[in-house]
Amino acid sequence: MPLREEILxxxxxxxxxxxxxxxxRRHQDQGMTREASxxxxxxxxxxxxxxxxxxxxxxxxxxxYVLEKVWFQxxxxxxxx
Numbered sequence: 152m153p154l155r156e157e158i159l160x161x162x163x164x165x166x167x168x169x170x171x172x173x174x175x176r177r178h179q180d181q182g183m184t185r186e187a188s189x190x191x192x193x194x195x196x197x198x199x200x201x202x203x204x205x206x207x208x209x210x211x212x213x214x215x216y217v218l219e220k221v222w223f224q225x226x227x228x229x230x231x232x
Contacts, residue, residue, distance in 0.1 A: 154178045162213065185224060
C-alpha cells in the first residue's frame, strides 16, 4: 500500500505519532527517500487544511511531529559505493 494511504488509514484509526513514524521509516527502509516521504507527509498535512488554519488537533499534532522527525533525521548510511 502506498505511504499516503497508510498514513491516512493510521490517522483515521487514531494512531499516534509513533505508529505513523514507523510507517514512514518502513517505507524508507524499502528505498523511499527522506525527501519523498516528507513530500507525502506534507501533502497529507495540506489535504487536512492545516496550512490554512492554526486550530490545534490531535491529527495536526501527530503530523507535525512526524514531519519534524523526518525533516531533521540524519541521512541513512547506505554502505560503501
